[in-house]
Amino acid sequence: MKTTRLACLIGFAALPALALAVTNPPATPGPCNRSCLEGFVDKYLDAMQAHKVSDELFARDVKFTENGIRLPLGKEGLWFNMSGKGSYRFYVPDIETQQVAFIGTVRYGAAPATGNAPANPGTLAALALRLKIVDNRITEVEQLAIRPDNTQQVTGGANAPAAPPPRFPPTGEAVEKMGRPHPVFFEAIPEARRATREELIKTANYYFAGLQRNDGKGYYPFTDDCVRFENGITTTTQCKKQFQESVKGIVSRIRDRRFVAVDRERGIVYAFGFFDHDRINWTWQLAELFKIEDGQIRRIEAVFHRAPYGIPSGWSTYEQGMSEEPQDVR
Amino acid sequence: MRPLPLLLLAIALPAAAQQQPRPACDRACLEGYVDRYLDAMDADRVDPALFAREVKFTENGAQLPLGGEGLWLRMSGKGTYKFYIPDIETQQVAFIGTVRERERDQDLVVAIALRLRIVDGRITEVEQLAIRPEGVLTSNGERPAMRPVSTGERVEKMGAPHAVFREAIAEAKRASRSELIKTANYYFSGLQGNDGKGYYPFTDDCDRYENGNHATNVPARNPVTGETEVLSCKKQFEVALRNVVSRVRDRRFVAVDRERGIVFAFGFFDHHSINWTWQIAELFKIQDGQIRRIEAVFHRSAFGLNSGWSTYEQGISDQPQDIR
Numbered sequence: 001m002k003t004t005r006l007a008c009l010i011g012f013a014a015l016p017a018l019a020l021a022v023t024n025p026p027a028t029p030g031p032c033n034r035s036c037l038e039g040f041v042d043k044y045l046d047a048m049q050a051h052k053v054s055d056e057l058f059a060r061d062v063k064f065t066e067n068g069i070r071l072p073l074g075k076e077g078l079w080f081n082m083s084g085k086g087s088y089r090f091y092v093p094d095i096e097t098q099q100v101a102f103i104g105t106v107r108y109g110a111a112p113a114t115g116n117a118p119a120n121p122g123t124l125a126a127l128a129l130r131l132k133i134v135d136n137r138i139t140e141v142e143q144l145a146i147r148p149d150n151t152q153q154v155t156g157g158a159n160a161p162a163a164p165p166p167r168f169p170p171t172g173e174a175v176e177k178m179g180r181p182h183p184v185f186f187e188a189i190p191e192a193r194r195a196t197r198e199e200l201i202k203t204a205n206y207y208f209a210g211l212q213r214n215d216g217k218g219y220y221p222f223t224d225d226c227v228r229f230e231n232g233i234t235t236t237t238q239c240k241k242q243f244q245e246s247v248k249g250i251v252s253r254i255r256d257r258r259f260v261a262v263d264r265e266r267g268i269v270y271a272f273g274f275f276d277h278d279r280i281n282w283t284w285q286l287a288e289l290f291k292i293e294d295g296q297i298r299r300i301e302a303v304f305h306r307a308p309y310g311i312p313s314g315w316s317t318y319e320q321g322m323s324e325e326p327q328d329v330r
Numbered sequence: 331m332r333p334l335p336l337l338l339l340a341i342a343l344p345a346a347a348q349q350q351p352r353p354a355c356d357r358a359c360l361e362g363y364v365d366r367y368l369d370a371m372d373a374d375r376v377d378p379a380l381f382a383r384e385v386k387f388t389e390n391g392a393q394l395p396l397g398g399e400g401l402w403l404r405m406s407g408k409g410t411y412k413f414y415i416p417d418i419e420t421q422q423v424a425f426i427g428t429v430r431e432r433e434r435d436q437d438l439v440v441a442i443a444l445r446l447r448i449v450d451g452r453i454t455e456v457e458q459l460a461i462r463p464e465g466v467l468t469s470n471g472e473r474p475a476m477r478p479v480s481t482g483e484r485v486e487k488m489g490a491p492h493a494v495f496r497e498a499i500a501e502a503k504r505a506s507r508s509e510l511i512k513t514a515n516y517y518f519s520g521l522q523g524n525d526g527k528g529y530y531p532f533t534d535d536c537d538r539y540e541n542g543n544h545a546t547n548v549p550a551r552n553p554v555t556g557e558t559e560v561l562s563c564k565k566q567f568e569v570a571l572r573n574v575v576s577r578v579r580d581r582r583f584v585a586v587d588r589e590r591g592i593v594f595a596f597g598f599f600d601h602h603s604i605n606w607t608w609q610i611a612e613l614f615k616i617q618d619g620q621i622r623r624i625e626a627v628f629h630r631s632a633f634g635l636n637s638g639w640s641t642y643e644q645g646i647s648d649q650p651q652d653i654r
């Protein structure tokens with residue numbers, strides 16, 4: 001993975017991907033187009049469900065993280081017991097960097113009926129994913145598995161009280177109920193009005209910069225019809241007003257802002273990051289995507305869960321992990 | 331962290347032959363650093379006289395700037411439980427204790443596990459676990475309706491470290507550093523993937539406390555017979571704690587007190603089937619090659635988390651590491 005500060009690879013994106021694939025020898029296939037990149041997500045999910053790490057799909061030195069933690073690929077985390085795919089699928093292909101990001105749902109832990117025990121359909125988790133493709137193989141896998149284990153105890157012990165029922169629905173179920181990505185996300189931006197990669201990241205970063213230590217007086221480039229979904233729930237239909245009036249002084253730091261996929265055709269930017277709340281020792285680990293039109297944010301979707309305070313992404317140096325600067329991850 | 335015991339020289343050589351800028355710290359000196367560290371954290375003041383310029387700090391496995399973050403930001407006072415494990419050989423000192431932490435309008439009792447490294451009169455490494463009474467881990471930011479059970483409060487109720495821990499081992503019977511670590515590691519290797527048939531070197535009077543709870547020698551269900559009985563350390567491993575912990579990894583033995591036969595380790599207990607990791611500090615009193623008393627504090631962490639001090643390979647390994 002290379003992280004650059006808005007370095008220029010624009011010319012590469014303009015190359016006809018399919019033509020290259022035909023003219024190049026098979027050993028060095030050309031870059032992947034949109035559907036090719038999206039196909040890698042499907043192949044990845046199939047592999048995870050089958051618990052099979054094949055040499056055809058994965059590079060030998062593939063690096064894998066789940067929830068910010070590097071693990072061996074194949075039998076750990078969601079790979080241990082994923083049992084089925086969910087129905088929500090939001091792909092964000094980045095043909096320029098040959099990465100593809102995704103927000104979706106999967107099931108884990110399903111089991112057939114045994115004896116008196118009924119069949120277990122498994123549990124829905126929300127999944128945020130980034131894959132990097134090099135020479136037709138996956139070389140990097142970065143995923144957040146947002147599980148509904150919000151009622152389990154931290155400290156354990158025989159005297160711990162039972163937890164109360166949660167106020168919010170489990171994230172995986174709520175994301176699944178959204179059905180499919182909103183039509184706004186599928187709308188192509190007319191070619192003449194497409195923003196550059198740098199411009200799109202800059203606009204998306206205003207969201208983080210605005211929310212961090214927000215005093216209500218920042219620069220908030222939201223459209224009037226801007227809507228935000230978080231963990232499958234509508235959290236605002238008045239993005240700008242919310243920033244001006246209510247979400248003030250809440251998030252103390254937004255760090256390790258990794259912009260990992262940019263879809264210029266549709267004006268979508270996808271980022272991983274962390275929201276620290278130092279007064280309550282609380283860190284949200286997030287994947288968040290932004291639909292941007294004419295330099296304004298029109299629609300936002302995020303999935304997140306609590307992580308240990310201050311944890312890095314697993315892909316950043318310590319300094320990057322603590323920094324509030326945007327990173328263009330290539 | 332240095333891989334070799336260079337500081338052994340400091341003990342073995344006569345003072346006149348040493349070229350060290352400062353003499354090595356003895357037991358009381360090392361314990362004093364814990365007190366000074368707690369005072370500094372309470373005041374949220376990183377004093378250049380106490381800390382090296384390049385000091386590295388982790389809390390709960392995450393590296394953070396020292397001062398103004400984590401427990402440093404919110405500590406509001408010291409607690410009463412204090413268990414020091416000085417390691418004069420490596421010039422490290424470990425600690426289990428309690429502190430107060432301000433949250434909103436109340437002071438919470440927080441258990442801490444700590445390791446400090448001292449070089450040339452200054453603290454160069456700070457590794458701490460802050461075990462907070464958050465009760466539940468909420469994905470959606472929920473606070474528990476009931477007052478959460480506090481590990482810190484339970485640890486504080488233990489009063490003081492048990493008298494057994496303070497007993498010195500007769501000099502002729504003192505085990506070597508490597509022997510003590512080897513014995514302590516049998517606890518982790520016995521628990522990992524336990525089938526009830528491992529090697530469990532516990533004394534007959536062995537006892538264990540976890541997060542201030544009495545975890546052995548209390549009435550508990552024997553899963554083999556279904557009866558309620560009092561399970562000793564050994565019996566518990568033989569009949570009850572089987573196939574519970576799938577992996578005990580990043581086993582970092584960070585302080586050894588040969589004089590008292592105490593070994594202090596950090597580590598992680600993974601449970602693959604429930605995607606659950608305990609981040610743990612655990613200490614062992616060892617006599618004649620057997621574990622006599624165990625004390626641990628821990629909390630849930632993210633699955634697979636690294637200590638913040640290990641390489642990826644060390645972090646995922648179940649081999650013991652002698653941290654010097």
